[in-house]
Amino acid sequence: MKRLIALAIGMYLALIWVELTGQTVRPLPGDPLPGITSGEFEEFRLGLGDFTEVETVEDGLGPAFNGSSCAVCHSVPAIGGAGVVAEVRAARRNERGEFVELVPKSGSLFQTFSIPPHTCQPVIPPEANVIARRVPIPLFGAGLVEAIPDEVLLALDDADDRDGDGISGRAAIVTDIATGHRRVGRFGWKAQQATLLAFSADAYRNEMGITNDLFPDEVAFGITAEQMKLCDRIPDPEDKPDRRTRRRAIDNFESFMKFLAPAGRGPIDDAGRAGEAVFGAAGCASCHVPSLQTGPSPNPLFNRKVVPLFSDLLLHDIGTGDGISQEAASPQEFRTPPLWGLRLRRPLLHDGTAATVEDAIGLHGGEAASARGRFLALPADRRAALLAFLKSL
Ligand code: HEC
Numbered sequence: 494m495k496r497l498i499a500l501a502i503g504m505y506l507a508l509i510w511v512e513l514t515g516q517t518v519r520p521l522p523g524d525p526l527p528g529i530t531s532g533e534f535e536e537f538r539l540g541l542g543d544f545t546e547v548e549t550v551e552d553g554l555g556p557a558f559n560g561s562s563c564a565v566c567h568s569v570p571a572i573g574g575a576g577v578v579a580e581v582r583a584a585r586r587n588e589r590g591e592f593v594e595l596v597p598k599s600g601s602l603f604q605t606f607s608i609p610p611h612t613c614q615p616v617i618p619p620e621a622n623v624i625a626r627r628v629p630i631p632l633f634g635a636g637l638v639e640a641i642p643d644e645v646l647l648a649l650d651d652a653d654d655r656d657g658d659g660i661s662g663r664a665a666i667v668t669d670i671a672t673g674h675r676r677v678g679r680f681g682w683k684a685q686q687a688t689l690l691a692f693s694a695d696a697y698r699n700e701m702g703i704t705n706d707l708f709p710d711e712v713a714f715g716i717t718a719e720q721m722k723l724c725d726r727i728p729d730p731e732d733k734p735d736r737r738t739r740r741r742a743i744d745n746f747e748s749f750m751k752f753l754a755p756a757g758r759g760p761i762d763d764a765g766r767a768g769e770a771v772f773g774a775a776g777c778a779s780c781h782v783p784s785l786q787t788g789p790s791p792n793p794l795f796n797r798k799v800v801p802l803f804s805d806l807l808l809h810d811i812g813t814g815d816g817i818s819q820e821a822a823s824p825q826e827f828r829t830p831p832l833w834g835l836r837l838r839r840p841l842l843h844d845g846t847a848a849t850v851e852d853a854i855g856l857h858g859g860e861a862a863s864a865r866g867r868f869l870a871l872p873a874d875r876r877a878a879l880l881a882f883l884k885s886l
């Protein structure tokens with residue numbers, strides 16, 4: 494709590510500094526977007542409070558869960574970042590190589606923990622022949638990613654590879670659970686959600702076992718509704734609006750992530766500057782698109798902003814498939830991960846198997862096979878330049 498107060502005071506002072514001097518302070522990871530109003534800052538602060546709050550059984554935690562707060566997994570190098578905790582999915586690949594849910598409509602997530610005495614612990618059944626791990630994704634700049642219009646992503650969609658470059662990015666069309674609208678998914682390794690509100694509600698139920706208006710039913714693989722009642726006595730939905738602010742925790746998570754600033758660029762030298770051209774020439778930029786733009790917005794923070802995220806947010810098959818089908822994504826596909834803030838994040842790739850950037854590039858195949866080939870064929874100085882560039886992100 495003391496840390497939160499200190500952080501809030503620090504941020505206020507920074508805002509006052511900006512207002513008095515007109516100077517733009519480069520945000521540090523974990524800071525709010527520069528230029529937010531005091532009302533927005535209040536929302537951000539409330540959100541940060543809920544994001545770090547450790548939930549208890551009385552709050553509705555469990556019966557099955559992966560973590561007791563959002564921040565346990567999103568904390569490196571600051572609250573809102575990533576981390577090394579991996580979550581586990583399991584499924585069955587049938588004789589034809591197709592993805593099959595172990596039990597129809599039960600999904601593929603297996604929470605690691607359950608409320609004692611463990612009568613509601615999901616257990617991976619012996620029929621499972623696919624086990625997949627996923628590491629957390631940092632949330633810095635998520636509000637800007639949310640503000641990129643669907644049309645921008647649909648215009649990049651080249652599922653039929655009309656230009657014949659071997660790259661066939663596909664927009665992930667998902668149904669937004671809050672509105673029922675068909676949207677382009679952009680959050681998650683499989684681009685499974687289109688909005689921060691939907692992702693918050695999904696994470697609150699699936700990672701923490703706290704049911705809410707968008708996901709009102711408890712889930713724990715293989716556990717019947719009767720058993721569930723014995724493990725969890727809090728009536729659903731557990732996320733009730735706060736009496737004073739009238740906001741639900743999922744609204745607060747949304748605000749925190751919406752106003753969370755991008756991590757900002759690291760220092761860059763001449764080699765790094767030269768490396769940006771190599772990144773383009775090697776074909777990396779075909780998927781890791783250097784920047785996209787937000788649409789028109791009445792809020793100046795999000796109005797036609799350039800978002801230097803290094804991603805097309807589309808689904809690709811680069812040969813790293815985890816065997817799990819999720820929303821629009823096939824077992825082979827992943828969303829191109831944004832590379833902004835790359836220097837602050839290890840391990841790499843969806844399952845955290847790549848320790849270094851070179852390891853990650855080395856595992857690119859499929860649609861990215863020629864880019865990897867061009868990377869491997871680079872003379873030493875150009876390869877060093879490319880790596881220096883990536884280190885500056
Ligand atoms: C047990 C660890 C864990 C906890 C707890 C957790 N997350 Fe995550 N988070 C992850 C992982 C792993 C992913 C990637 C999951 C995937 O795509 O399959 C992720 C992805 C996300 C993303 C997608 C970001 C992007 O840009 O694609 C958002 C948003 C998010 N989490 C928000 C939250 C919120 C809000 C909470 C709290 C309600 C939360 N998370 C709790 C592990 C966690």
Ligand code: HEC
Pocket residue numbers: 660775776777778779780781809810811813814827828829830831832835840841842843844850853854857860861864865868
């Ligand atoms: C066809 C699209 C495509 C191309 C071309 C491509 N990538 Fe990727 N990249 C991806 C996808 C998809 C992933 C995520 C794969 C996974 O996690 O299994 C990824 C992951 C990465 C990661 C790890 C990021 C993280 O957060 O874990 C790095 C680093 C990276 N790519 C760099 C490059 C570089 C450098 C090049 C050029 C040599 C390149 N990529 C070319 C699609 C592409």
